[in-house]
Amino acid sequence: MSDKADAPSVSTLSDLLAVAYQIEVDAIERYKMLAEQMETHNNVELAAVFRDLARAEGIHAAEIRRLAGDVDVAALGPEVGQWMTGDSPEAADLSSAHYMMSRAEALRMALAGEERALAFFEEVVKSVEDPEARELAKQLVEEEREHVELCHQLIRRHDKPLRRLGVEDPDAPEPQG
Amino acid sequence: MSAEPKPAYKASDFKSDIAPIWCPGCGDYHVLLSITRALAQLGKPPEQVAIVSGIGCSSRIPAYTNCYGFHGVHGRALPIATGLKVIRPDQTVIVTTGDGDGYSIGGNHFLHACRRNLDLTMIVMDNHIYGMTKGQPSPTTEPDLDTALTPGGTGLRPFNPLVIALASGANFVARAFAGNIGQTTSIIVDAVTHPGFSFVEILSPCVTFRPDQRSWKTQVHPAPVDATDDPARAARRIMTDDGFNLGVLYRGNRQPYTPKFGGSGCDLSELEREFEL
Numbered sequence: 001m002s003d004k005a006d007a008p009s010v011s012t013l014s015d016l017l018a019v020a021y022q023i024e025v026d027a028i029e030r031y032k033m034l035a036e037q038m039e040t041h042n043n044v045e046l047a048a049v050f051r052d053l054a055r056a057e058g059i060h061a062a063e064i065r066r067l068a069g070d071v072d073v074a075a076l077g078p079e080v081g082q083w084m085t086g087d088s089p090e091a092a093d094l095s096s097a098h099y100m101m102s103r104a105e106a107l108r109m110a111l112a113g114e115e116r117a118l119a120f121f122e123e124v125v126k127s128v129e130d131p132e133a134r135e136l137a138k139q140l141v142e143e144e145r146e147h148v149e150l151c152h153q154l155i156r157r158h159d160k161p162l163r164r165l166g167v168e169d170p171d172a173p174e175p176q177g
Numbered sequence: 178m179s180a181e182p183k184p185a186y187k188a189s190d191f192k193s194d195i196a197p198i199w200c201p202g203c204g205d206y207h208v209l210l211s212i213t214r215a216l217a218q219l220g221k222p223p224e225q226v227a228i229v230s231g232i233g234c235s236s237r238i239p240a241y242t243n244c245y246g247f248h249g250v251h252g253r254a255l256p257i258a259t260g261l262k263v264i265r266p267d268q269t270v271i272v273t274t275g276d277g278d279g280y281s282i283g284g285n286h287f288l289h290a291c292r293r294n295l296d297l298t299m300i301v302m303d304n305h306i307y308g309m310t311k312g313q314p315s316p317t318t319e320p321d322l323d324t325a326l327t328p329g330g331t332g333l334r335p336f337n338p339l340v341i342a343l344a345s346g347a348n349f350v351a352r353a354f355a356g357n358i359g360q361t362t363s364i365i366v367d368a369v370t371h372p373g374f375s376f377v378e379i380l381s382p383c384v385t386f387r388p389d390q391r392s393w394k395t396q397v398h399p400a401p402v403d404a405t406d407d408p409a410r411a412a413r414r415i416m417t418d419d420g421f422n423l424g425v426l427y428r429g430n431r432q433p434y435t436p437k438f439g440g441s442g443c444d445l446s447e448l449e450r451e452f453e454l
Contacts, residue, residue, distance in 0.1 A: 006359070029189075037201040078187065078217075085360040085399075095356055095382065095391065097201035173385045176312040176324040 006085045010124050013132040014071045015080055017064060020140055021073035022081025023117060024061035026088035028054050034097055034106075041099035049106045057090070060143075067136070089116035100169060103158045111151035118144035185220050188213040193243045202391075204355030204381030205234055208302055209241055211358050211379075212271070215365035216244070219269070226269045229258040231283060234309045235275035235302035235381070252282025255290040255299065262295050263436050269369060270296075276303040280316040280336050287338075291345035291374055296433040298368045298375045301338065302355070304383035304390060312386035338378055339415045343408045343427060348373030350411065350427040351404075354397040355381040360423065367425060373433040380421070393421070400424040 010016050035050035065073060081088070090113040098105070121144055124137040191213040199205050216226060226244035230236035232251040239246025245268070249257045254272045262270045272279075279287055279301045290299065305322075307313040313326050316336035323330055342350050349371040353361040361379060368375035380397065382390035400422040405411050411427035 033206065034201070036196045037199075037206075040196055040198050041201060083359045084363075085357050087356070087358050093356075094206045095202055095204065095384065095394065098384070099201045101201070173311065174325060175388050176306065176322065176386050 006083050007120060007123070008080055008082060010128055010133065010137075012130050013136060014068075014076065016124060016128070016133045016136055016140075017068040017071050018073045018076035018079070019081040020121075020136075021061060021064045021068065022077030023088055023090045023120075024057050024064060025077060026081075027057040027090040027092070027113060028061065030091040030094065031057065033094065034092060034109075037097060038099070043099060043101070045103065046101060046106055049103055053092075053106075053110055089113065089120045104155050107151055107155045107158060111148065111155065114144055114147040114151055118148055186217040186222070188217045191216045191223055191226075191242050191244060193241055195240050197237065197241050199234055199237070200383075200385045202382075202384035203234065203308075204304065204379070204383070204390075205238070205302055207355035207358055208235070208273075208300070208361065208379055208381055209238060211353075211355075211361035211365055212238065212273070212300070213242065214358070214362040215369065216242075218362065218366050219369060221269055225267070226271065227258075227261055227265075228271050228273055229254045229261065230273045231278035232309075233275040233278045233307070234383075235273055236278055238273040252278055252284075252286065254278065255283060255286040255297075258297055259290060259293065259295055262297055266296070266435065270298070271369065272297060272299045274299065274301050275308075275315075276301060276305060276317045276338075277307045277313075277315040280338055284316065284336075288341070288345045291342050291347040291376065294346055294348055294373045294431055294434050296372055296374070296435075298365070298377065300365065300368075300377045300379060302379050302381035303338070304381050304387060305335075306383050306387050308383040308386055337416065339376070339426065340412050342376040343412045343415070346374070346431065347376040347427075348429040348431050348433070349375035349425070350415075351375075351377045351425045352400075352423055353377060353379045354393060354421075354423055355379050356394045357397070357423065364425060371428065373429065373431055397421045397423050400426060404428040406430055 008019050010019055031050045031054035035047045038047035092109045092113055096109055121137050121140040125134060125141060128134050223244045228239040228242055228244050229247045230239050231249050231254040239248050247257055254274050258270050258272045303317055305317045307315055312324055314324060314331050320332050321330035339350050349368055351364045353364045364377055368377045380393055382393055384391060398421060404425040404427055406428055415426060
């Protein structure tokens with residue numbers, strides 16, 4: 001959902017720190033929402049996966065706060081880190097969720113977010129002129145690459161045949177149309 | 178970039194502690210996010226905002242926010258909101274409804290709310306189906322949608338809510354897509370700040386009973402032209418578009434209706450005399 005024209009403008013180090021922090025905050029919020037949804041629909045296995053993903057993003061957010069030092073990224077993030085039309089890149093796509101989704105599907109959702117974040121920071125490396133901001137963007141690109149690789153590893157470990165509506169749910173809703 | 182003042186409110190300030198019970202994948206989760214973000218941007222405290230709804234999946238929104246809320250009866254969100262706005266014009270009043278609640282059971286109220294042009298915002302989460310009651314056709318359902326209750330489809334022409342809103346006098350008409358959170362947020366801000374009756378149709382997929390609507394995210398596109406203040410031109414554009422044009426489509430300049438209180442302008446004792454037997 002994110003593309004270059006839609007993305008916030010990054011020209012300084014503090015812009016980049018604020019946007020990077022907001023990306024993590026949006027990702028945390030989304031994973032918590034998904035965990036809540038899965039708890040509501042009694043998919044406790046997936047709820048735990050989404051809570052773990054939220055915790056992981058929380059660690060990344062804390063790291064960015066540490067890097068930011070005196071820059072108040074929590075205040076700046078909502079101001080400068082908004083996507084004009086679409087959605088924050090690492091925020092999981094809620095429309096892909098399903099009450100009987102599997103662990104591998106949840107991890108694919110996380111992978112898609114990490115790939116969008118990677119693409120965003122790669123674009124910042126290309127476009128930003130400030131040398132400090134470019135250095136940090138390169139560092140963030142490397143981190144996102146590690147996250148992408150980690151998601152691939154986890155998906156390989158957990159990839160099982162997908163559970164499907166109507167197969168394991170004895171009282172599945174009947175889609176119309 | 179210089180440090181800007183910290184925003185007064187965050188989206189989370191407008192969320193209640195109640196966990197939504199919509200189906201995972203439902204577009205209404207996105208709409209809830211957009212509404213809370215819009216309210217944060219508007220900068221009004223939760224107690225200066227009232228969200229009024231009828232019945233249906235979309236009508237659960239008031240419970241999920243911590244503004245004033247009223248979960249009304251089926252189709253009657255607009256009369257409740259109208260009464261509230263008349264007596265408390267200081268409140269920002271937002272109606273959240275769906276295509277069944279808002280256009281079918283509440284269809285008549287929709288027409289007259291547009292006509293009255295009170296300073297309200299109506300947000301309709303349109304999924305072209307009754308989701309809460311398991312998939313009956315609504316006024317915006319396609320005529321050939323083959324459902325369990327309507328084998329072969331209803332054969333009925335769908336309602337065009339945006340054109341009807343224009344014809345009835347709505348002062349602001351926009352279409353959004355739930356998944357475009359940034360754009361939907363800014364449209365809601367725009368709708369609430371525009372004077373008069375603002376109508377926002379949000380295409381909000383029902384992934385359970387209309388899984389085909391998952392493709393909406395690839396079908397929507399920005400409206401090719403800016404909003405007009407000419408309702409006839411706006412209506413022509415909407416009637417000839419593909420139903421997936423997004424953005425503010427009409428921005429009118431009618432004065433909102435503001436009822437006067439503190440006197441009817443006539444002498445009550447004279448009126449009493451007219452009723453004397």
